[in-house]
Amino acid sequence: LSAGNYDGVKLLLSPVQPVDIAQAIGTLPMILQALAFRLLNKNEAIEVYEYLDPSVQQNLLDRLRSNEVLDLVEEMSPDDRVRLFDELPAKVVRRLLAELSPEERRVTAQLLGYESETAGRLMTTEFIDLKEFLSVSQALKLVRQRATFSETIYSLYVTDKERHLTGILSLRDLVVADPESLIGEVMTREVVNVRTDTDQEEVARAIQRYDFLALPVVDLEKRLVGIVTVDDVIDVIEQEATRDIYAAGAVQAGDEDDYFQSNLFVVARRRIVWLAVLVLANGLTTQVIAMNDEVLKQVVLLTAFIPLLIGAGGNVGAQSSTVVIRGLSTQRIQRLGLFRAIAKEALAGALLGVSMAVFVVPFAWWQGQGPLVATAVGISLIAITTLAATAGASLPLLFDRMGLDPALMSAPFITTATDVAGVLIYLKTASWLLGRLG
Amino acid sequence: LSAGNYDGVKLLLSPVQPVDIAQAIGTLPMILQALAFRLLNKNEAIEVYEYLDPSVQQNLLDRLRSNEVLDLVEEMSPDDRVRLFDELPAKVVRRLLAELSPEERRVTAQLLGYESETAGRLMTTEFIDLKEFLSVSQALKLVRQRATFSETIYSLYVTDKERHLTGILSLRDLVVADPESLIGEVMTREVVNVRTDTDQEEVARAIQRYDFLALPVVDLEKRLVGIVTVDDVIDVIEQEATRDIYAAGAVQAGDEDDYFQSNLFVVARRRIVWLAVLVLANGLTTQVIAMNDEVLKQVVLLTAFIPLLIGAGGNVGAQSSTVVIRGLSTQRIQRLGLFRAIAKEALAGALLGVSMAVFVVPFAWWQGQGPLVATAVGISLIAITTLAATAGASLPLLFDRMGLDPALMSAPFITTATDVAGVLIYLKTASWLLGRLG
Known part of the structure; x- marks a missing residue:
C-alpha cells in the first residue's frame, strides 16, 4: 500500500x-x-x-x-x-x-x-444486558432506550439475578422474533465467552474464529462484567503481527505504535539487546575459526566461501523458523503435528542444500582451482542447510512446548547459531579432506 | 499463544x-x-x-x-x-x-x-438497501423481512432509482429514530466507500481506521454493488501480516494458509527463488575475498572476524528494513517524513556500531594479538553498521516511492547486500592498515 x-x-x-x-x-x-x-x-x-x-x-x-x-x-x-x-x-x-x-x-x-493485554483491560463495561423473563417487544424498547449509552447494541446479553451470563442474542434475532415470545425462548444458551484474565491474543483469535462482533467477558465467579468489540480486536491483531515481525527482524518488542516517534536512544536500546546476543554468538564463530586457522593458512581460498556457506545456512534456518513461528501464532501448524513438521522442514533443508550445491560446487571448483575446496563446500553446504532447517523448525517448537515465547527463537537467533555450527562443519570437513587429498 | x-x-x-x-x-x-x-x-x-x-x-x-x-x-x-x-x-x-x-x-x-484481492472479490451482494422516501417504520419492516437473506442487517444502505449510493444508516440509527420520520432525514449523506477495484489491503485499512462493521463497494458508475464485512477484513489483515512476515524470512509469498499442507516440492519451490538470489549475491562476496586474498595470506586471523562483522552488519540492516517495511505497511512512518526517517536510522546504526565496538575491539586485540586486527575490526564495524542501517531504511522507501513492493527489499536481501560491502570495507581497511602499520 x-x-x-x-x-x-x-x-x-x-x-x-x-x-x-x-x-x-x-x-x-x-x-x-x-x-x-x-x-x-x-x-x-x-x-x-x-x-x-x-x-x-x-x-x-x-x-x-x-x-x-x-x-x-x-x-x-x-x-x-x-x-x-x-x-x-x-x-x-x-x-x-x-x-x-x-x-x-x-x-x-x-x-x-486488570493486567494489561488481557480481556479485562480491553473490554468496555457499556453493554446491554437483558433478563430471560422479558418479552421481545419489552427488550426492543429497552434496547432503544439504552442505545446511546452502549458501545454496541447488536450483541445483547442475558443475565440472571446474580449477574451470571445465561444466554446471548443478537439484535437480528430480536428483530425477526415474534414480539410476544420471551427472551429466554429466543436466546442462545451456549455462549462463547472469555475471562477477564484471558490474554488479548486469545480474545482476538476467538472473535476471528467465530466471526463475532463482540465477545462477553466474565469474571472468576462467571458474572458478566464487560464485552470486547471487534474494532478493538483488529488493533490487537495488528499489534501482535507487528510484534512477530519485529521479533523476526531482531527488534525488541515494545510499544510498536511509537517506534517512529521515539528518540534515538530509545530506538537504540530496543535494538542493542538482540545485537549483543548476536555478537556474543558470533564471538564463538571467531573462536572456532581462530582455533582452526591451520587449514586456512594452507588453503586461503577456503575463506572465500565462509560468507556464502553461513549465509545459505542462515537463510534456510531463517525460512524454517519464520514459517514455524508464524504457523504457531496463526495456529495452522497444529494440524500437521510436531514431529512431522520438523521432519518436513529437515527434508526441505536437505533438498534446498542439494539444489544450491548443483550451482555452487562447479563455481567453487573453478574459483578454488581444484577438487579440495569444491568438495568441502559441497559437503558442508548440504550438512549446514539440513542442520539449519532442523534447528529453525525444532527450536521454536521446543520453546513453545516449554511454555516460552517461540519468537525468542526467531530468524536472527537461528541465523547466528547456524553460523557457529556451519563454520565448524566447513573447517573440519576441509581439514579432513586435506589429510586425505592434500 | x-x-x-x-x-x-x-x-x-x-x-x-x-x-x-x-x-x-x-x-x-x-x-x-x-x-x-x-x-x-x-x-x-x-x-x-x-x-x-x-x-x-x-x-x-x-x-x-x-x-x-x-x-x-x-x-x-x-x-x-x-x-x-x-x-x-x-x-x-x-x-x-x-x-x-x-x-x-x-x-x-x-x-x-473482479480481480482477486480486490474489494470486488471480497464483497458480498447480500445487503439491505433502502429508499429515501421510506418511513423509519416501513424500513424496519423491510429489514425484518430481509434479515435472513442478508449478510448483515446492522449497516443499511440508501440508493436512488439508478442504484447510486446516496446515504447510509445503521440499524442503531433506525432503532432510535422517530418511526414517522423519513429515511432521507435520518441517514448520513457523507458515505465512506471503496470501488470494486480497490486493493483488499486498502479496504482493510479503511474498516480498521473508521471502526466500521461493513463498507459499501461501488462500481465505476458509482452504483452500489456490494458490501465488505468486518469478519472478512480480519482475515485479510492476518493474510497480509503473514505475507510481510514471510517476506522478512525470505519465503516467497503465496497461499499462506496452505504452507503446512502443501507437499515438499511446493515448499522448496517457494523458498529456492530467494535462496538463489542470496547465493548469487554471496558469490560476489566470495569474489571479493578471492580478489583480496593477499592480505588474508599475511594475517590469517583477519578471517576469524569476517562472520562477526557481516553478522553485525546484516543484523543492523535487517532491523532497519524490518522497522521501515512494517512502518510503511501500517502507515505509521508517514508521520516522520522520508529523509528524517533515513537519517534517524543511519544515526541509530552508527550508535549501535560504536556500542558494539566497545566490546568487540578489546576482544579482537586479545584474539588478534595486536593493534592491526583490532583497528581494522573497529573501523569496519562502525562503517558497516552505519551503511547497513542506511541501506536497510532507504532501499524499502525507495522501492515504495517507485511503486514497487518495499517487501522485496526485506531483511534477507539487505543482509546479503551488506555482506558484500562489509567484506570489501573490512579487507580494504586491513590492507591499508597493513601498509601503514605492518
Missing part, C-alpha cells in the same frame, strides 16, 4: 469522519490544537478525542481548562479512558480519577485493576 | 459453533467426512460448509450426490461461493455455475469477474 495509493483512498473517503478530524488536529502545531479542538461541538469532541494520538491527547489535557477536561474524560467510553490513563503520568490519573463521577470512577478503577 | 493455552480457550469455548463442527469434520478420514456432514440439518450444513478447509470442501463435493451439492452451493452466500470456486478445477466450476439458479449464477459470475 504505497503512499500514493493511500492518497487515492483518502480522496475516495472524503467525507469528514471523526478519525479524519483527529488526524488533521494531530498535524497542527501544539498551540493551535486546543483552539481547533474547542471548535467542535461536545459530542463530536468526545469522538474525535478518542481517536487522537496519546501525545496529542496529553497536550490537550494540559491546555484545556480543567472543567473542559473533566467533561471530556467523564464522557469517554470506559475502555478508551483506560487506554488514555495508561499513557498519562500517575499523578494526573489520580487527580482525574478523583474528580470523576462515582459510577465512572468505579468502572475505571476496576478496568485499571 | 501456546498449544497448551489454546486448549484452555477451547474448553472455555465449549459450546458447539459451526466453525468447531467444521474443524471436527476436517479431522475425520475422508470417507467419514461426507457421512458426518449428512447428519447435519440443512441450515447447519451450509454454515459448517463455509468454514471447512478448501481440501475438505472439495472432497465433500466429490462424495455427495449431485443434487446435495447443488443445494449446498446454491444456498452459500455469494462471497463464500466465489472463494470455493477459486479453489475448484475450472471444469467443476463451469458445471456448477451452469446448474445454479439464474439469479445466483449472475451474481457469482459477476464476482468471479
Whole structure:
C-alpha cells in the first residue's frame, strides 16, 4: 500500500469522519490544537478525542481548562479512558480519577485493576444486558432506550439475578422474533465467552474464529462484567503481527505504535539487546575459526566461501523458523503435528542444500582451482542447510512446548547459531579432506 | 499463544459453533467426512460448509450426490461461493455455475469477474438497501423481512432509482429514530466507500481506521454493488501480516494458509527463488575475498572476524528494513517524513556500531594479538553498521516511492547486500592498515 495509493483512498473517503478530524488536529502545531479542538461541538469532541494520538491527547489535557477536561474524560467510553490513563503520568490519573463521577470512577478503577493485554483491560463495561423473563417487544424498547449509552447494541446479553451470563442474542434475532415470545425462548444458551484474565491474543483469535462482533467477558465467579468489540480486536491483531515481525527482524518488542516517534536512544536500546546476543554468538564463530586457522593458512581460498556457506545456512534456518513461528501464532501448524513438521522442514533443508550445491560446487571448483575446496563446500553446504532447517523448525517448537515465547527463537537467533555450527562443519570437513587429498 | 493455552480457550469455548463442527469434520478420514456432514440439518450444513478447509470442501463435493451439492452451493452466500470456486478445477466450476439458479449464477459470475484481492472479490451482494422516501417504520419492516437473506442487517444502505449510493444508516440509527420520520432525514449523506477495484489491503485499512462493521463497494458508475464485512477484513489483515512476515524470512509469498499442507516440492519451490538470489549475491562476496586474498595470506586471523562483522552488519540492516517495511505497511512512518526517517536510522546504526565496538575491539586485540586486527575490526564495524542501517531504511522507501513492493527489499536481501560491502570495507581497511602499520 504505497503512499500514493493511500492518497487515492483518502480522496475516495472524503467525507469528514471523526478519525479524519483527529488526524488533521494531530498535524497542527501544539498551540493551535486546543483552539481547533474547542471548535467542535461536545459530542463530536468526545469522538474525535478518542481517536487522537496519546501525545496529542496529553497536550490537550494540559491546555484545556480543567472543567473542559473533566467533561471530556467523564464522557469517554470506559475502555478508551483506560487506554488514555495508561499513557498519562500517575499523578494526573489520580487527580482525574478523583474528580470523576462515582459510577465512572468505579468502572475505571476496576478496568485499571486488570493486567494489561488481557480481556479485562480491553473490554468496555457499556453493554446491554437483558433478563430471560422479558418479552421481545419489552427488550426492543429497552434496547432503544439504552442505545446511546452502549458501545454496541447488536450483541445483547442475558443475565440472571446474580449477574451470571445465561444466554446471548443478537439484535437480528430480536428483530425477526415474534414480539410476544420471551427472551429466554429466543436466546442462545451456549455462549462463547472469555475471562477477564484471558490474554488479548486469545480474545482476538476467538472473535476471528467465530466471526463475532463482540465477545462477553466474565469474571472468576462467571458474572458478566464487560464485552470486547471487534474494532478493538483488529488493533490487537495488528499489534501482535507487528510484534512477530519485529521479533523476526531482531527488534525488541515494545510499544510498536511509537517506534517512529521515539528518540534515538530509545530506538537504540530496543535494538542493542538482540545485537549483543548476536555478537556474543558470533564471538564463538571467531573462536572456532581462530582455533582452526591451520587449514586456512594452507588453503586461503577456503575463506572465500565462509560468507556464502553461513549465509545459505542462515537463510534456510531463517525460512524454517519464520514459517514455524508464524504457523504457531496463526495456529495452522497444529494440524500437521510436531514431529512431522520438523521432519518436513529437515527434508526441505536437505533438498534446498542439494539444489544450491548443483550451482555452487562447479563455481567453487573453478574459483578454488581444484577438487579440495569444491568438495568441502559441497559437503558442508548440504550438512549446514539440513542442520539449519532442523534447528529453525525444532527450536521454536521446543520453546513453545516449554511454555516460552517461540519468537525468542526467531530468524536472527537461528541465523547466528547456524553460523557457529556451519563454520565448524566447513573447517573440519576441509581439514579432513586435506589429510586425505592434500 | 501456546498449544497448551489454546486448549484452555477451547474448553472455555465449549459450546458447539459451526466453525468447531467444521474443524471436527476436517479431522475425520475422508470417507467419514461426507457421512458426518449428512447428519447435519440443512441450515447447519451450509454454515459448517463455509468454514471447512478448501481440501475438505472439495472432497465433500466429490462424495455427495449431485443434487446435495447443488443445494449446498446454491444456498452459500455469494462471497463464500466465489472463494470455493477459486479453489475448484475450472471444469467443476463451469458445471456448477451452469446448474445454479439464474439469479445466483449472475451474481457469482459477476464476482468471479473482479480481480482477486480486490474489494470486488471480497464483497458480498447480500445487503439491505433502502429508499429515501421510506418511513423509519416501513424500513424496519423491510429489514425484518430481509434479515435472513442478508449478510448483515446492522449497516443499511440508501440508493436512488439508478442504484447510486446516496446515504447510509445503521440499524442503531433506525432503532432510535422517530418511526414517522423519513429515511432521507435520518441517514448520513457523507458515505465512506471503496470501488470494486480497490486493493483488499486498502479496504482493510479503511474498516480498521473508521471502526466500521461493513463498507459499501461501488462500481465505476458509482452504483452500489456490494458490501465488505468486518469478519472478512480480519482475515485479510492476518493474510497480509503473514505475507510481510514471510517476506522478512525470505519465503516467497503465496497461499499462506496452505504452507503446512502443501507437499515438499511446493515448499522448496517457494523458498529456492530467494535462496538463489542470496547465493548469487554471496558469490560476489566470495569474489571479493578471492580478489583480496593477499592480505588474508599475511594475517590469517583477519578471517576469524569476517562472520562477526557481516553478522553485525546484516543484523543492523535487517532491523532497519524490518522497522521501515512494517512502518510503511501500517502507515505509521508517514508521520516522520522520508529523509528524517533515513537519517534517524543511519544515526541509530552508527550508535549501535560504536556500542558494539566497545566490546568487540578489546576482544579482537586479545584474539588478534595486536593493534592491526583490532583497528581494522573497529573501523569496519562502525562503517558497516552505519551503511547497513542506511541501506536497510532507504532501499524499502525507495522501492515504495517507485511503486514497487518495499517487501522485496526485506531483511534477507539487505543482509546479503551488506555482506558484500562489509567484506570489501573490512579487507580494504586491513590492507591499508597493513601498509601503514605492518
